[in-house]
Amino acid sequence: MTPMQKTGPDAALSAAPASKRLRPGRFLRRWPALSLGLVLLALACVMAVFAPLLATHDPQALDATQRLKPPSAEAWFGTDMMGRDVYSRVIYGARVSLVVGFGVAVLATAAGMAIGLVAGFSRLLDSIIMRIMDGLMAIPSILLAIAFMAMLGSSVVNVIVAVTISEIPRVARLVRSTVLSLREQTYVEAAITSGASTLRIIWRHILPNAMPPVLVQATYICASAMVIEAILSFIGAGTPPDIPSWGNIMTEGRALWQVKPHIVAFPAVVLSLTVLAVNLVGDGLRDMLDPRRKS
């Protein structure tokens, strides 16, 4: 016979948290940095999705008569060496940058977490996997990405693959070390003594508590992937030159940046703001998802 007396289960059910609706004003005051990041990121996404509506010109159209014009009412960000409208190219460039940034962040984080978890739970695989990761880490990520691009050929998908591979070791190492320290936590031991399976322990106890550092790392990777994409395009090893990306717009302005700074300046500013937005969102999410900081 169970020794526990029944106490109204209805009382317990009705005590479920009345999910507090966060009004926009309160949200803004509580999470100002996160709000700013979300707004900026939303703008970047709008740019990418509605590029055909927002662009004033065809981003590919050459116009020899309009070369190197400064910003004006006609061409808001001026024109480049081949007379293409820089504003329209920056708008379209958001597509490549965001796809590369988010793609790399999601893929590298997912793969890195899987690898890190395996390494954190299997001693044998740990020494093998981590030596491979050390090997990858020994090569600067840009060099590694250039090598992959040389092997794979230039396309947006290949940029994502190349940058992802060079970013995986970062996540894997972080997840492995987090898992190793979380495994020692008393609440994990408590779960072991209550009979929970390893999979359940990973899913319920390790993963949620490993998320905050991984989330921050993911936003860092997202931002750094955008920058690497820009660098790859900048040195001509990335996105094919006919597809505008913030990186290859800057490449084309490189030779002239002292006399015609607008070609480099506008994509650079937009890239910086987007990277900033991603970082703000990452930090904000980490805080927001922590129940200890909610009350």
Place this chain on the structure above:
Amino acid sequence: MTSPILSVQNLHTSFRTDDGWTEVLRDISFDISARETLAVVGESGSGKSVTALSVMGLHPRQSVRHSGRIEFLGRNLLELPEDRMRAIRGNEIAMIFQEPMTSLNPVLPIGAQLVEAIRLHRDISRDDARREAVQLLEKVRIPAAASRLSDYPHNYSGGMRQRVMIAMALACQPRLLIADEPTTALDVTIQAQIIDLIKTLQDEEGMGVMFITHDMGVVAEVADRTLVMLRGDVVECDRTTRVFRQPGSNYTRSLLAAVPRLGSMAGRPRPAYFPTIDPETGQAGPDAQTAPPPAAPRPVLEVQNLSTRFDVRKGMLGRLVGRVHAVENVSFSLNAGETLSIVGESGCGKSTTGRSILGLAAPTRGRILLDGAELTGTSRAEMKRQRQNLQMIFQDPFASLNPRIRIGESIAEPMIVNGIAGRAEARDRVAALLAEVGLSPDMMNRFPHEFSGGQRQRICIARALSVQPKVIVADEAVSALDVSVKAQVVNLMLRLQERLGLAYLFISHDMAVVERVSHRVAVMFLGEIVEIGPRAAIFANPQHPYTRRLLAAVPIPDPERRGSKRRLPELEIRSPLRPPGHIPPPRSYRECAPGHLVMEPSEDWALLGAA
């Protein structure tokens, strides 16, 4: 009486929060004279540490506001600018902290850290500072001080590190020493040595000491006067003897009632509830013994010749350089409704014993029988089913709950993973369990950080009970709790034992609590049980020198019996690290009374200073 060194008058301290200023200290006044020790006691959150930090001027100035006066040798510290304050801090007022493990920089040798501390405040050469450092280490009774200067903190034991911290605090001959729970993290025997040391040094140096603690036994040992705090208010401040003999408030009386007193159980064979006193009304609760455990045909848990050893490997190829014999040849049995306490100091193997039984550490050999059936070596599913009967409560209530999971789910987890209850049924049972441990069922949707330490420990007990185990291993389960909370949780555990016939394996270093809760006691030393028997016999008639030593070190919460104990010989616990081929010597036990077994004399006896 001479004029005080430190005089705090009407101190109010407020913290800036999201909703304006919150007052955390209200109208605190006290004096400390030369050679006088003032104990500041209270439970966590009472403001004792905040008071110390206010005196040291260590609160950030933007977010903390003070009013009143803190007069130190005629100067009001609250009005001093930060740079003048810095000259006083560490120089005239020194502070030692609770955690000797983290207060020293692990990558610098002890000598270098001492020399730095000395030269920071005094203009002397490196060589002079070095000589001074040796003298200081000698002063805090570190043997062979000169040769230990180049050692790193990890070469020192916890007690030695606390001595080094005291040496550092003394480097500039401070007038006032603030000790914030300096012995809380140490073993009892080490605690007794450190308290002796602080008292001796105080006489030598003529310092005033502000001693912050939650342990009434320590207060009785050290303090001339005692200040009792409760939620930021002074409850009373008087001579220690008076506070203990005629407490002026119900709160102090309830605090004193909750203090476990060694020897209070003489003549009572069974565990007894703590006599709790209501802090509001002063009404005393009953001081009753629990009912005798039901007669059982066989023990619910039997441990036979359990050994757990850990290999120590070194180098690239993992060469075996030694083995830690954490648990060596341990045997005992436990009946339903009975509490067996395992006592000993840190490193004696008591926790590893518990962990080996639960499968958190892999035993090297030995048998564990649950209800007569062997736990080790059966099939996986069978083992899982058996393990339900063995649950554990951990020491740190803050670390043993997953911070991202609602407590209701944490409590339900054992039921769900063992397939005992579905989600909806588990929810009902969680509500019942919460009521059982004295919490409200509607708390199940909260997160762990919304609870106090005592409440969390109740949650952990509810989690352990959820699968209706027969045995609960409680590893220092009440050690981290405040006195009155400790008494409540112990009473809860005793009540549950009576109601449900639970058997407890109570692992603890706190002899006074052990005396209250146990039917039987096993004393462990360097991985082995040196004495085991009925609690009354062990406490009334300890046979092994180590047991006597443990009992002698327990502070007595009675200021009038201060100093009546004999001084303990200085001894650091050796480690059970042995060379790889070590074969433990055969041990035999002598039965000196029915059920009371003592290990036969060995070379350890001489070491322990046995007569």
